[in-house]
Amino acid sequence: MPDFLALNGKRALVTGGTQGAGAATVALFRDLGAQVMTTARKPPGDLTDDMFVAADLTTPEGCDAVAAAVRARMGGVDIIVHMLGGSSAPGGGFAALGEAEWQAELALNLLPAVRLDRTLLPGMVVQGAGVVVHVTSIQRLLPLPEATTAYAAAKAALSVYSKSLSKEVSPNGVRVVRVAPGWIETEASVRLSERVAAEAGTDLDGGRRIIMDSLGGIPIGRPSTPAEVANLIAFLASDLAATITGTEYVIDGGTVPTA
Known part of the structure; x- marks a missing residue:
């Protein structure tokens, strides 16, 4: 009997893939037969140069470097998982968020996906196939005013961008989905x-x-555990989910109180 889930021969890019759910996704994708490139600011000790690109994706130059490496080392990409995200904003509500804090949250949680998609997605359209997974957050539905206003707003923007993108490229064979974790x-x-x-x-x-x-x-x-989040992403990136696009899948243990 063939394996239920396989990614054999798929070329994948996973951003933020050196820790947490990102690292779990990289490991699972490789177990399922995919060729996986990942990126972060600094390399961990167990990745070779061919598997990893050191880059700061909060900058246009960092995104350009990763896209160039994808083309040079894998000849293109079939799956992109935008795992990169997080928050360094201080507590204290909206009044504690100045221009620098807002720019930093958008630079980390929205713009890397926009820039990498803009560069790499046209190749998916040409080949008539591909999957883009944007990892959002339940914070877009349940922001914590004391601490996560800017992060939640950036993730909400990523979600809306993802939905619009799906409507544009799905007719060309490229699926775009969202995964919204709760606490991992x-x-x-x-x-x-x-x-x-x-x-x-x-x-x-x-x-x-x-x-x-x-x-x-x-x-x-x-x-949730990182492995559980990775399991959901792998399913959505696989051919088993061939008719799933434009939707968001929440994995939060039931935290969000409404459907």
């Missing part, structure tokens, strides 16, 4: 849980509970 328990989120726990005088599980409560609760009682 990465190494960074574990450190956050530890810090919250220490501040509250509780243990690690107590720290997790405080974070889950701040999100309005997670009905399944835990965050």
Whole structure:
């Protein structure tokens, strides 16, 4: 019996693929037979030059360098997973967000996808096939005013851009989908849980509970794992999802209270 899910022969680019859900996606794609290039500002120790491009994707020059490497090393691309994202904005609500903070959130969470798509997607259109996965966030639906206003707004912009793009290129055989994670328990989120726990005088599980409560609760009682997010992305990028385009798939343990 053939494998249920395979990406044999597919050429994939995964941004932000050296940690968390990005690293899990890179590993799974390779296990499923894809040729995968990934990128981040600094290389981890276990990737060879052919697999990795060091670039700052918050700049046009960094995006151009990655696109050039995709063409030179893989001859094009069949799947793009825009995993890159995050927030460094301070707490304190809207008043704490100056011009620099807003520009930084857009530069990290929106513009790398726009720039890489603009450069690489025409090749997908020419070949008549391809998949683009934009990783958004449930924060676009559930922003936390104290801390994530700019991040949530940037992810909302990414979601709208993704939907518009899907309507334009799907008739040419290129599917565009969105994956919206909730809280993912990465190494960074574990450190956050530890810090919250220490501040509250509780243990690690107590720290997790405080974070889950701040999100309005997670009905399944835990965050998603990076591997679970990668599983969803792999399915959507595969031929099994051949008629899925223009939609968003939430993976949040039930955090968002409405459909």
